[in-house]
Ligand code: FES
Protein backbone atom coordinates (compact mmCIF):
# COMPACT_ATOMS: atom_id res chain seq x y z
CA UNK A 1 0.00 0.00 0.00
CA UNK A 2 1.04 3.60 -0.52
CA UNK A 3 1.26 5.82 2.52
CA UNK A 4 1.59 9.55 2.77
CA UNK A 5 2.17 11.33 6.04
CA UNK A 6 4.37 13.97 7.61
CA UNK A 7 7.61 12.76 9.13
CA UNK A 8 9.57 15.09 11.36
CA UNK A 9 8.07 18.08 9.60
CA UNK A 10 8.65 16.84 6.04
CA UNK A 11 6.06 15.32 3.71
CA UNK A 12 6.73 11.63 3.16
CA UNK A 13 5.31 9.16 0.62
CA UNK A 14 6.31 5.53 0.75
CA UNK A 15 5.24 1.97 0.05
CA UNK A 16 4.66 -0.48 2.89
CA UNK A 17 3.33 -4.04 3.18
CA UNK A 18 -0.14 -4.27 4.73
CA UNK A 19 1.07 -5.98 7.87
CA UNK A 20 3.70 -3.44 8.83
CA UNK A 21 3.46 -1.49 12.06
CA UNK A 22 4.74 2.07 12.41
CA UNK A 23 7.90 0.61 13.93
CA UNK A 24 8.55 -1.53 10.82
CA UNK A 25 7.86 1.49 8.66
CA UNK A 26 10.38 3.65 10.50
CA UNK A 27 13.20 1.17 10.98
CA UNK A 28 12.94 -1.08 7.93
CA UNK A 29 11.16 1.14 5.45
CA UNK A 30 12.81 4.47 6.19
CA UNK A 31 16.03 3.46 7.92
CA UNK A 32 15.35 5.57 10.99
CA UNK A 33 16.93 3.49 13.74
CA UNK A 34 16.38 5.94 16.62
CA UNK A 35 13.05 4.34 17.51
CA UNK A 36 13.78 1.10 19.33
CA UNK A 37 12.20 -2.33 19.39
CA UNK A 38 12.01 -3.61 22.96
CA UNK A 39 9.10 -5.91 23.75
CA UNK A 40 7.02 -5.58 20.57
CA UNK A 41 3.80 -5.85 22.57
CA UNK A 42 3.15 -2.43 24.04
CA UNK A 43 4.70 -2.88 27.47
CA UNK A 44 8.15 -1.26 27.52
CA UNK A 45 7.57 2.07 25.76
CA UNK A 46 10.92 2.37 24.00
CA UNK A 47 9.14 2.51 20.62
CA UNK A 48 7.10 5.59 21.65
CA UNK A 49 6.77 8.25 18.92
CA UNK A 50 4.38 11.15 18.46
CA UNK A 51 1.40 11.13 16.10
CA UNK A 52 -0.27 14.55 15.92
CA UNK A 53 1.56 15.51 19.13
CA UNK A 54 0.25 12.53 21.07
CA UNK A 55 2.35 9.55 22.14
CA UNK A 56 1.72 6.20 20.43
CA UNK A 57 3.30 2.78 20.57
CA UNK A 58 4.99 2.31 17.20
CA UNK A 59 5.05 -1.47 17.76
CA UNK A 60 1.25 -1.70 18.11
CA UNK A 61 -0.06 0.85 15.64
CA UNK A 62 -0.46 -0.34 12.06
CA UNK A 63 1.43 1.75 9.52
CA UNK A 64 -1.84 2.35 7.65
CA UNK A 65 -3.27 4.04 10.71
CA UNK A 66 -0.81 6.96 10.58
CA UNK A 67 -1.76 7.84 7.01
CA UNK A 68 -2.08 11.64 6.71
CA UNK A 69 -0.93 12.17 10.28
CA UNK A 70 2.18 13.99 11.55
CA UNK A 71 4.82 11.70 13.06
CA UNK A 72 7.71 12.85 15.18
CA UNK A 73 10.54 10.49 16.06
CA UNK A 74 13.67 11.09 18.11
CA UNK A 75 15.44 12.12 14.91
CA UNK A 76 12.97 15.00 14.62
CA UNK A 77 13.48 16.46 18.09
CA UNK A 78 16.52 18.42 16.99
CA UNK A 79 15.83 21.41 14.74
CA UNK A 80 18.41 23.35 12.68
CA UNK A 81 21.29 21.72 14.51
CA UNK A 82 19.82 22.72 17.88
CA UNK A 83 18.92 20.00 20.35
CA UNK A 84 15.43 20.07 21.83
CA UNK A 85 15.51 21.32 25.45
CA UNK A 86 14.49 17.81 26.49
CA UNK A 87 17.58 16.32 24.84
CA UNK A 88 19.82 18.89 26.50
CA UNK A 89 18.26 18.27 29.89
CA UNK A 90 18.64 14.48 29.56
CA UNK A 91 22.31 14.90 28.62
CA UNK A 92 23.12 17.45 31.30
CA UNK A 93 21.37 15.61 34.12
CA UNK A 94 22.52 12.10 33.40
CA UNK A 95 19.03 10.91 32.53
CA UNK A 96 20.39 8.41 30.00
CA UNK A 97 22.69 5.53 30.83
CA UNK A 98 22.57 2.70 28.28
CA UNK A 99 20.19 4.87 26.29
CA UNK A 100 17.85 2.14 25.11
CA UNK A 101 14.77 3.63 26.74
CA UNK A 102 15.82 7.22 26.03
CA UNK A 103 14.12 7.91 22.67
CA UNK A 104 10.77 6.71 24.03
CA UNK A 105 11.27 8.56 27.32
CA UNK A 106 12.03 11.83 25.56
CA UNK A 107 9.04 11.57 23.25
CA UNK A 108 6.68 10.65 26.09
CA UNK A 109 8.04 13.70 27.95
CA UNK A 110 7.68 15.87 24.84
CA UNK A 111 4.02 14.85 24.50
CA UNK A 112 3.39 15.81 28.13
CA UNK A 113 5.09 19.20 27.78
CA UNK A 114 3.17 19.97 24.58
CA UNK A 115 -0.12 19.34 26.38
CA UNK A 116 0.82 20.74 29.76
CA UNK A 117 3.97 22.93 29.78
CA UNK A 118 4.33 23.13 33.57
CA UNK A 119 3.49 19.68 34.91
CA UNK A 120 3.84 18.56 38.51
CA UNK A 121 6.25 15.75 39.43
CA UNK A 122 3.21 13.51 39.76
CA UNK A 123 2.07 14.34 36.22
CA UNK A 124 5.58 13.61 34.93
CA UNK A 125 5.54 10.22 36.62
CA UNK A 126 2.14 9.47 35.17
CA UNK A 127 3.18 10.54 31.67
CA UNK A 128 6.26 8.29 31.84
CA UNK A 129 4.45 5.40 33.53
CA UNK A 130 4.54 3.39 30.32
CA UNK A 131 8.28 3.77 29.74
CA UNK A 132 10.46 1.20 31.43
CA UNK A 133 14.11 1.88 32.26
CA UNK A 134 16.51 -0.76 33.53
CA UNK A 135 19.31 1.68 34.33
CA UNK A 136 18.49 5.07 35.78
CA UNK A 137 16.00 4.34 38.54
CA UNK A 138 13.90 7.11 36.94
CA UNK A 139 14.94 9.87 39.39
CA UNK A 140 17.21 11.69 36.92
CA UNK A 141 14.70 11.27 34.12
CA UNK A 142 11.97 12.94 36.15
CA UNK A 143 14.40 15.68 37.24
CA UNK A 144 15.32 16.33 33.62
CA UNK A 145 11.71 16.70 32.52
CA UNK A 146 10.90 18.99 35.44
CA UNK A 147 13.99 21.08 34.64
CA UNK A 148 12.71 21.68 31.11
CA UNK A 149 9.29 22.56 32.45
CA UNK A 150 10.64 25.18 34.84
CA UNK A 151 13.28 26.71 32.57
CA UNK A 152 12.34 30.07 30.98
CA UNK A 153 11.57 29.84 27.28
CA UNK B 154 15.40 -9.67 18.43
CA UNK B 155 12.41 -8.26 16.70
CA UNK B 156 9.50 -10.55 15.93
CA UNK B 157 7.54 -9.82 12.75
CA UNK B 158 3.80 -9.91 12.46
CA UNK B 159 2.45 -12.86 10.54
CA UNK B 160 1.49 -11.27 7.19
CA UNK B 161 -2.13 -10.33 6.58
CA UNK B 162 -4.06 -8.35 4.02
CA UNK B 163 -5.49 -5.07 5.34
CA UNK B 164 -8.90 -3.93 4.16
CA UNK B 165 -9.92 -0.36 4.85
CA UNK B 166 -13.64 0.01 4.11
CA UNK B 167 -15.12 3.50 4.09
CA UNK B 168 -18.59 2.59 5.35
CA UNK B 169 -20.07 0.26 7.94
CA UNK B 170 -21.88 -1.68 5.23
CA UNK B 171 -18.60 -2.34 3.44
CA UNK B 172 -16.97 -3.28 6.75
CA UNK B 173 -19.72 -5.83 7.47
CA UNK B 174 -19.30 -7.23 3.92
CA UNK B 175 -15.52 -7.42 4.28
CA UNK B 176 -15.86 -9.37 7.52
CA UNK B 177 -18.36 -11.70 5.91
CA UNK B 178 -16.18 -12.83 2.99
CA UNK B 179 -15.47 -16.49 3.30
CA UNK B 180 -11.81 -16.77 2.29
CA UNK B 181 -9.95 -17.51 5.51
CA UNK B 182 -10.02 -15.79 8.87
CA UNK B 183 -10.82 -12.09 9.14
CA UNK B 184 -10.45 -9.93 12.24
CA UNK B 185 -11.69 -6.47 12.93
CA UNK B 186 -9.04 -3.96 14.00
CA UNK B 187 -9.74 -0.68 15.78
CA UNK B 188 -6.76 0.67 17.77
CA UNK B 189 -4.89 -2.62 17.54
CA UNK B 190 -3.54 -2.44 21.09
CA UNK B 191 -4.81 -5.93 21.91
CA UNK B 192 -4.99 -7.49 18.44
CA UNK B 193 -1.52 -6.51 17.18
CA UNK B 194 0.08 -7.77 20.39
CA UNK B 195 -1.79 -11.09 19.99
CA UNK B 196 -0.66 -11.43 16.38
CA UNK B 197 2.91 -10.62 17.42
CA UNK B 198 2.75 -13.33 20.10
CA UNK B 199 1.52 -15.81 17.48
CA UNK B 200 -1.81 -16.30 19.29
CA UNK B 201 -3.72 -15.27 16.16
CA UNK B 202 -2.82 -15.59 12.50
CA UNK B 203 -5.62 -13.87 10.61
CA UNK B 204 -5.50 -13.74 6.80
CA UNK B 205 -7.26 -10.38 6.69
CA UNK B 206 -7.72 -7.45 9.01
CA UNK B 207 -10.65 -5.14 8.47
CA UNK B 208 -9.79 -1.69 9.78
CA UNK B 209 -12.46 0.72 11.02
CA UNK B 210 -10.25 3.80 10.74
CA UNK B 211 -11.71 5.03 7.47
CA UNK B 212 -15.35 4.66 8.45
CA UNK B 213 -16.41 8.27 9.08
CA UNK B 214 -17.76 9.60 12.40
CA UNK B 215 -17.25 6.41 14.41
CA UNK B 216 -15.16 8.24 17.01
CA UNK B 217 -17.59 11.01 17.85
CA UNK B 218 -18.55 11.92 21.40
CA UNK B 219 -21.78 13.84 21.88
CA UNK B 220 -25.06 14.09 23.74
CA UNK B 221 -28.40 13.04 22.30
CA UNK B 222 -31.43 13.80 24.40
CA UNK B 223 -29.84 13.50 27.81
CA UNK B 224 -27.72 10.45 27.00
CA UNK B 225 -24.07 10.29 26.06
CA UNK B 226 -23.48 8.98 22.54
CA UNK B 227 -20.03 7.51 22.41
CA UNK B 228 -18.67 6.31 19.08
CA UNK B 229 -16.94 2.93 19.25
CA UNK B 230 -13.71 4.38 17.83
CA UNK B 231 -13.40 7.02 20.58
CA UNK B 232 -10.09 6.34 22.29
CA UNK B 233 -9.59 6.19 26.05
CA UNK B 234 -7.54 9.39 25.68
CA UNK B 235 -10.46 11.10 23.88
CA UNK B 236 -12.85 10.02 26.63
CA UNK B 237 -10.65 11.07 29.55
CA UNK B 238 -10.17 14.52 27.96
CA UNK B 239 -13.76 15.09 26.80
CA UNK B 240 -15.47 17.99 28.62
CA UNK B 241 -18.85 16.40 28.00
CA UNK B 242 -17.81 13.11 29.58
CA UNK B 243 -15.96 14.68 32.49
CA UNK B 244 -18.88 16.94 33.38
CA UNK B 245 -21.77 14.54 32.84
CA UNK B 246 -20.27 11.05 33.27
CA UNK B 247 -17.27 11.55 35.59
CA UNK B 248 -17.21 7.85 36.49
CA UNK B 249 -16.50 6.95 32.87
CA UNK B 250 -13.81 9.64 32.52
CA UNK B 251 -12.15 8.35 35.69
CA UNK B 252 -12.11 4.75 34.45
CA UNK B 253 -10.82 5.77 31.01
CA UNK B 254 -7.93 7.61 32.68
CA UNK B 255 -6.87 4.38 34.38
CA UNK B 256 -6.54 2.25 31.26
CA UNK B 257 -2.93 1.09 30.73
CA UNK B 258 -0.52 3.94 29.91
CA UNK B 259 -0.81 7.28 28.06
CA UNK B 260 0.61 5.96 24.76
CA UNK B 261 -1.83 3.02 24.80
CA UNK B 262 -4.83 5.21 25.64
CA UNK B 263 -4.27 7.30 22.50
CA UNK B 264 -4.85 4.21 20.33
CA UNK B 265 -7.06 1.85 22.33
CA UNK B 266 -10.77 2.40 21.71
CA UNK B 267 -13.85 1.93 23.87
CA UNK B 268 -15.47 -0.33 21.27
CA UNK B 269 -12.37 -2.50 21.05
CA UNK B 270 -12.09 -2.70 24.82
CA UNK B 271 -15.67 -4.00 25.14
CA UNK B 272 -15.52 -6.37 22.17
CA UNK B 273 -12.33 -7.90 23.60
CA UNK B 274 -14.49 -8.78 26.64
CA UNK B 275 -11.61 -9.00 29.05
CA UNK B 276 -12.50 -9.56 32.72
CA UNK B 277 -9.90 -6.98 33.79
CA UNK B 278 -11.34 -4.11 31.73
CA UNK B 279 -11.23 -0.68 33.41
CA UNK B 280 -14.15 0.97 31.57
CA UNK B 281 -16.49 -2.04 31.75
CA UNK B 282 -17.33 -1.84 35.50
CA UNK B 283 -18.06 1.88 35.08
CA UNK B 284 -20.29 1.27 32.05
CA UNK B 285 -22.08 -1.52 33.94
CA UNK B 286 -22.85 0.96 36.73
CA UNK B 287 -24.06 3.50 34.19
CA UNK B 288 -26.44 1.00 32.49
CA UNK B 289 -24.91 1.66 29.08
CA UNK B 290 -26.32 0.15 25.91
CA UNK B 291 -24.07 -1.24 23.20
CA UNK B 292 -25.05 -0.67 19.58
CA UNK B 293 -23.92 -3.21 17.04
CA UNK B 294 -24.41 -3.72 13.34
CA UNK B 295 -24.08 -6.93 11.34
CA UNK B 296 -25.48 -8.73 8.34
CA UNK B 297 -28.82 -8.93 10.13
CA UNK B 298 -28.95 -5.15 10.61
CA UNK B 299 -28.63 -3.12 13.79
CA UNK B 300 -29.41 -4.11 17.35
CA UNK B 301 -28.91 -2.76 20.85
CA UNK B 302 -27.49 -4.90 23.64
CA UNK B 303 -27.81 -3.79 27.29
CA UNK B 304 -24.31 -3.94 28.74
CA UNK B 305 -25.55 -6.21 31.51
CA UNK B 306 -25.98 -8.94 28.88
CA UNK B 307 -23.04 -7.98 26.65
CA UNK B 308 -20.36 -10.06 28.40
CA UNK B 309 -21.10 -13.70 27.81
CA UNK B 310 -18.00 -15.52 29.06
CA UNK B 311 -14.24 -15.48 29.34
CA UNK B 312 -13.10 -13.15 26.50
CA UNK B 313 -16.49 -13.66 24.89
CA UNK B 314 -18.87 -10.84 23.99
CA UNK B 315 -22.48 -11.30 22.88
CA UNK B 316 -21.55 -10.54 19.28
CA UNK B 317 -22.54 -12.74 16.36
CA UNK B 318 -19.85 -13.50 13.79
CA UNK B 319 -19.36 -10.42 11.64
CA UNK B 320 -21.04 -8.03 14.06
CA UNK B 321 -19.35 -4.70 14.79
CA UNK B 322 -19.75 -2.51 17.88
CA UNK B 323 -20.57 0.95 16.53
CA UNK B 324 -21.49 3.07 19.56
CA UNK B 325 -22.50 3.22 23.18
CA UNK B 326 -25.47 5.04 24.60
CA UNK B 327 -24.99 5.99 28.23
CA UNK B 328 -27.97 7.39 30.16
CA UNK B 329 -27.27 10.23 32.59
CA UNK B 330 -26.41 9.19 36.15
CA UNK B 331 -29.11 10.03 38.76
CA UNK B 332 -29.01 13.67 39.89
CA UNK B 333 -26.65 14.20 42.80
CA UNK B 334 -25.08 10.74 42.46
CA UNK B 335 -21.56 10.21 43.74
CA UNK B 336 -19.33 7.82 41.90
CA UNK B 337 -15.80 6.52 41.74
CA UNK B 338 -13.54 3.87 40.28
CA UNK B 339 -10.68 2.22 42.16
CA UNK B 340 -8.17 0.04 40.42
CA UNK B 341 -5.99 -2.22 42.52
CA UNK B 342 -2.88 -3.54 40.80
CA UNK B 343 -0.57 -6.10 42.36
CA UNK B 344 2.58 -5.55 40.28
CA UNK B 345 2.86 -2.00 38.96
CA UNK B 346 0.62 1.04 38.68
CA UNK B 347 0.00 0.74 34.94
CA UNK B 348 -0.83 -2.97 35.06
CA UNK B 349 -4.26 -4.40 34.39
CA UNK B 350 -6.46 -4.29 37.48
CA UNK B 351 -6.14 -7.28 39.79
CA UNK B 352 -9.57 -6.02 40.79
CA UNK B 353 -11.37 -2.89 39.68
CA UNK B 354 -14.38 -1.52 41.55
CA UNK B 355 -16.77 1.09 40.18
CA UNK B 356 -19.56 2.44 42.36
CA UNK B 357 -22.38 4.89 41.92
CA UNK B 358 -24.49 5.94 44.90
CA UNK B 359 -27.41 8.32 45.25
CA UNK B 360 -28.34 9.09 48.86
CA UNK B 361 -31.78 10.41 49.79
CA UNK B 362 -32.33 13.28 52.22
CA UNK B 363 -32.12 10.95 55.22
CA UNK B 364 -28.82 9.46 54.04
CA UNK B 365 -30.25 6.18 52.74
CA UNK B 366 -29.07 4.58 49.51
CA UNK B 367 -31.82 5.47 47.03
CA UNK B 368 -29.69 4.11 44.22
CA UNK B 369 -26.63 1.92 44.54
CA UNK B 370 -24.69 0.31 41.71
CA UNK B 371 -21.48 -1.67 41.95
CA UNK B 372 -19.44 -2.91 38.98
CA UNK B 373 -16.47 -5.25 39.33
CA UNK B 374 -13.56 -6.04 37.03
CA UNK B 375 -11.24 -9.00 37.58
CA UNK B 376 -13.82 -10.54 39.90
CA UNK B 377 -15.24 -13.18 37.56
CA UNK B 378 -14.60 -14.51 34.05
CA UNK B 379 -16.29 -11.32 32.79
CA UNK B 380 -16.87 -7.84 34.22
CA UNK B 381 -19.97 -8.05 36.46
CA UNK B 382 -22.46 -6.04 38.50
CA UNK B 383 -22.38 -7.05 42.17
CA UNK B 384 -26.16 -7.50 42.44
CA UNK B 385 -26.08 -9.21 45.83
CA UNK B 386 -23.99 -6.44 47.36
CA UNK B 387 -26.29 -3.82 45.87
CA UNK B 388 -29.33 -5.54 47.42
CA UNK B 389 -27.82 -5.41 50.91
CA UNK B 390 -27.51 -1.62 50.61
CA UNK B 391 -30.61 -0.53 48.73
CA UNK B 392 -32.76 1.59 51.03
CA UNK B 393 -30.25 1.26 53.86
CA UNK B 394 -28.11 3.85 55.60
CA UNK B 395 -24.51 3.52 54.53
CA UNK B 396 -22.96 2.87 57.94
CA UNK B 397 -19.53 1.28 58.37
CA UNK B 398 -21.30 -1.98 59.18
CA UNK B 399 -23.46 -1.75 56.05
CA UNK B 400 -20.37 -1.11 53.92
CA UNK B 401 -18.74 -4.17 55.51
CA UNK B 402 -21.77 -6.33 54.82
CA UNK B 403 -21.94 -5.17 51.20
CA UNK B 404 -18.21 -5.87 50.75
CA UNK B 405 -18.70 -9.36 52.19
CA UNK B 406 -21.60 -9.95 49.81
CA UNK B 407 -19.49 -8.77 46.84
CA UNK B 408 -16.65 -11.10 47.84
CA UNK B 409 -19.14 -13.98 48.13
CA UNK B 410 -20.76 -13.43 44.74
CA UNK B 411 -17.44 -12.90 42.98
CA UNK B 412 -16.12 -15.85 41.00
CA UNK B 413 -12.52 -14.83 40.40
CA UNK B 414 -9.83 -16.66 38.47
CA UNK B 415 -6.20 -17.25 39.41
CA UNK B 416 -3.50 -15.92 37.12
CA UNK B 417 -0.03 -14.36 37.18
CA UNK B 418 -1.37 -11.23 38.88
CA UNK B 419 -2.83 -13.09 41.84
CA UNK B 420 -4.78 -16.08 43.08
CA UNK B 421 -8.54 -16.35 43.17
CA UNK B 422 -8.62 -16.18 46.97
CA UNK B 423 -6.39 -13.08 47.02
CA UNK B 424 -8.68 -11.44 44.45
CA UNK B 425 -11.69 -12.25 46.61
CA UNK B 426 -10.07 -10.60 49.63
CA UNK B 427 -9.11 -7.55 47.60
CA UNK B 428 -12.69 -7.22 46.36
CA UNK B 429 -13.79 -7.20 49.99
CA UNK B 430 -11.22 -4.52 50.87
CA UNK B 431 -11.76 -2.22 47.89
CA UNK B 432 -15.55 -2.37 47.80
CA UNK B 433 -15.65 -1.35 51.45
CA UNK B 434 -13.06 1.40 51.09
CA UNK B 435 -14.72 2.88 48.02
CA UNK B 436 -18.18 2.89 49.62
CA UNK B 437 -16.91 4.59 52.76
CA UNK B 438 -14.88 7.13 50.76
CA UNK B 439 -17.90 8.01 48.61
CA UNK B 440 -20.08 8.36 51.70
CA UNK B 441 -17.54 10.61 53.42
CA UNK B 442 -16.71 12.59 50.30
CA UNK B 443 -13.03 11.79 50.71
CA UNK B 444 -12.32 10.95 47.11
S1 FES C 1 8.59 -2.15 21.72
FE1 FES C 1 6.74 -1.07 21.70
S2 FES C 1 6.20 -1.00 23.77
FE2 FES C 1 7.97 -2.27 23.80
Ligand code: FES
Pocket residue numbers: 095096097098099100101102132133134135136
Ligand atom coordinates in the same frame (compact mmCIF):
# COMPACT_ATOMS: atom_id res chain seq x y z
S1 FES D 1 19.00 4.17 30.29
FE1 FES D 1 19.19 2.03 30.05
S2 FES D 1 17.13 1.41 29.96
FE2 FES D 1 16.96 3.45 30.49
